[in-house]
Amino acid sequence: MRSDRQFRSVFPVLCCLVLVLLAVNGRYVHQADIRVREASLFETALLAQIVHFSTSDLEKYVARSGVLKTEADRLAAEQAFQNLSETLKTWRQGDIRALSGISGQTGSQLDSIQQDSRELAPLLNDLHNTASVTRALVLLQDMERILDQIKEAVAGEAAEQTATAKQDLIFHQKIHTALIFALILAGLGWVFTLKKRNSALKKARGATLEQLARLTGRLDCDRVTGLGNYRVFTDRVTQASNALTAGQTLSVFCVDLETALLTSGNFDLRGENAVLASTAEMLRNSIELLEGTTCLARSRGKGFLIMTVTDDAPGLSAQEIAHRILALFLRPLSTGKGTFLITPAIGYAETRTSEQDPAELICNGELAAADAVANGSRHAVTFQPAMRTEVARRATVENALAQAIETNECLPYFQPQFNLKTGRIHGVEALARWYHSDLGWISPSEFIPIAEKTGDIVSLGWKILETSCAEVQLLPNALTLSVNLSVAQFHNDDIVAMLEDCLQRTGLPATRLKLEITGTGDLQHIQDVLTELRALGVRISLDNFGFGNSPLCCLTDFQWDEIKIDRSFSGRAVSDPKSRHILKLVLDVAETLGSEVLVEGIETVEQRDVLVDLGCVNGQGYLFGGPMAIDDVTTLFFPQHSQHCRAETSA
Ligand code: C2E
Ligand code: MG
16 A cells, blocks of 8 residues: 555656656757757858858969969959958958867968968069069969868868767757656556556455445344344345235234243353254244245344235235244254253234335334233234333333332332231231322332333332331331342342341331242342341241242242242132142141241132131231221221321320
């Protein structure tokens, strides 16, 4: 690149230099040309003068005068001598003088002619005398000889000067030609270099474009599965949408593996990638068998996007295709890291018109998949317009949650807990409540999962704990307070120090506090912290036991102070003998382990009686009272205590 720049700057400099030299040399050529012209003019003039500079006329008249002795010949001889003398004088000046100055010999020759002419002058007056004539003729012949010599020398000198000037001219003309040639060469070199550079640039541009295309290709390709990414998929759906004709259906399927991978809990990143790669392979093979235009791509999350364009008849409907995809997962998937049974959530959306926005169609498919995930349903869900409203609401809740916690919009309500035999209230459970100015009351079952996802559950958990620890002191001292803790709180903070601090600030004795945690997740990991919390005097409760797939080993994993039986058991205990057996078993195990048991969700007297018959002592549920504000708890259950408190306050 540097040499290229040097080349490009050298050629113009070279051209300029040659141009300057050409101009200088041009001046020399011009001067040499003038000199050649002057030399040749001078040579011509000189020769003309030399022609006139002759003694032959004088000789002729002297000879005739000597023979004929006429006055006319004598006068003619005198006139001729006069002319010769005049000419001789001019030879002493101007160009001839310059010439005579060049050669010393010419000067002395002119001097001897001068001398001869001086000797000749008196003889011309005596031409009747034969001796004078003879002497004059001798002198004239001598002059003639010397003149011939001078003529020869002058002519030679003039010719030499002309030749030198011509040689000079030829030399400079040659230089001129060479310079013009060099200029042409430099110009050609410059043009050649520019051309070369141009083609190099073109080549480089081509290579850059190629590289860009390669990079874009790499960016568009999912590294794990080798499939196109979301952008590629959107392009393909747009193309298919534009080409959609009457009687065709364009469908988009979102196959979501995220929840399946998460709940299985068996996978590290490599394991996940192995599952994704094998699933991609399996889907690719199946999609290839479908008729019509298809496209398989990697979704933005841990899953896949499939597009199909099918004809009305005999083509498959979107629902049929969705079920076929789901059926592929009925068999365990063999991957590089083992064989697994993976059940995805599938959402799909379809359109029969090109007017549907392709991006919106994909979004609809994703919404349907999200709905399938949210409802825990591992089946194919078709898009419903109501899903958009749900998503919008979820987004509103998600965006408003952090601020609601900050500004105390989320506060605890308290659900009473009873001794089923005596009917006496012995504790309350703090349950978060949120009144949103636009959406009204929002249920914890809606915002708690969102808070878990966004991480807001940590600040919410501390806010509820602290507020309820303070408020519960408005109730009689014997009452316990149960507070739900999220596993996230165990991971994020120094929970023991924070709890100690909270108890100190609110003044609630540790023995009045029960912390509820659910048995799902890695209990092992938090057992040490739970042990430390118990050491403070706080009691630990296993919440929602029997819900979902909570394993029996949960019971023995830790020394629980209380086991809370999930509310689903209250209903089933009445109608289902098997549930009663299980409940009895759990009660026996708890007794053996030294844990208390509390049954949740008691809604009817019948349920209460069945539970009491089975040996359940403690319970909570709408039969006794739902979650309510602390003032309502005192008014409803401790009217005298509330009056006493009011009297104390007014005093
Ligand atoms: P949970 O701890 O099992 O709380 C009991 C849930 O059962 C509460 O739902 C309560 O209103 C409801 N419930 C009480 N009696 C009955 C009944 O007789 N029948 C029926 N069908 N339901 C009854 P809620 O208040 O909607 O809370 C739902 C869940 O949200 C709670 O389940 C708890 O896991 C979580 N949650 C609530 N507040 C907090 C909190 O402050 N922190 C954390 N980490 N979780 C909370
Ligand atoms: Mg609870």
